[in-house]
Amino acid sequence: MLKSSGFFTDQDKANAANAFEHATKTLVEKKARENLKKEEEKNRPKYDQPKDVFIKDKKSGLREDKPKVEKKEDSDDEYDYLLEEEDDEELRSLREKRLQKLKEANSKKMELVNTRQHTKYVEIAESDFLDAVLKSKYCVCHFFHKDFERxxxxxxxxxxLCQKYWQTRFVKIDxxxxxxxxxxxxxxxxxSVVLFKDGxxxxxxVGFEExxxxxDFPTVFMEKRLLMSKTVGTDLEL
Structure with missing residues (x-):
């Protein structure tokens, strides 16, 4: 407090010091409370509930608790959509290729069945031998004798087997x-069963040794042996 002489008394200085100390202490405590509040806010679990989490009954004033509905970000939705579209496109392409192969295989089968007697086991004459082994990519030819039981x-x-493996022509010759x-x-x-590829x-x-x-050997024994030769099979290149 100023006196008329322009000097502070000792009491004035003491009062001023106490006031400053109190103000400083108050400011420090306020700042500490603010920092503590910020820290609590930072560490507090966040529950971002949409406004319609509670449905209020107008008559009773009670509100019903509803589960939180999480909404994906638009960017995530778009990314997932693009991935699904990409997968769909790949699957569509694979299906189309597979369908095309099936069509080609069926067309080839019909051609061989109708023009080359594939799926049938027929006897041919000597004059038809070259036609049989040259015009069919794969041919199984059995040299037989009409009086031999084997x-x-x-x-x-x-x-x-000729009915199962349409890709190969099966013939026999006396x-x-x-x-x-x-x-x-x-x-x-x-x-003797001679196996041909490209003529x-x-x-x-030869015989039954293999x-x-x-x-009384089962058909599967003959089938496995023919498959080993690569002249019979469902995946042969035609």
Whole structure:
């Protein structure tokens, strides 16, 4: 407090010091409370509920608690949509390619069945031999003798398999009536099943040694042996 002389008394100085100390203490406490409040706000779990979380009953004034409905960000929705579109496009492309392959395979099958007697096991003459092995990419040719029992057993199994593997032509030829090709292909033991690819003999099954050695072997033995030769199969390249 100013006196007329322009000087502070000791009491004035003491009062001023106390007032300053009190103001400083108050300011520090206020700042501390503000910092504490900010820290509490920062650490407090946030529950962002939409406005319609509670439905108020107008008569009773009571409100019903509803589960929080989380809404995806628009950018996430758009990203997911694009991913789904991409997946759909890939699946559509795969389906179209698969369908096209099936159509081509079916068309090829009809051609071979109708013009080359595929899916049938037929006897051919010597004059038809070259046509059979050259015009069909894959051909199974059984050299047989009409009086040999084991040749009849081979006929039975090939008659079954020809219906399953339409990609390959199955034929049989009487060895007695085909001396030229018997000599050319060095057929010495009957039954002999000679396997052709692109007109070239690539493999053969002579007798029953590779089929179990017994007359009552199952068809699957013959099937497995033919599959090994790569002249019979559902996935052959035509």
């Amino acid at each position: 040749c009849k057993i081979v006929d039975k199994h090939l008659g079954i 060895a007695e009536k085909t001396p030229f090709f018997v000599t050319k292909l060095q057929v010495r033991v009957l039954p 070239v003999a690539v493999d053969r099954i 089929l179990g050695g017994k007359d």
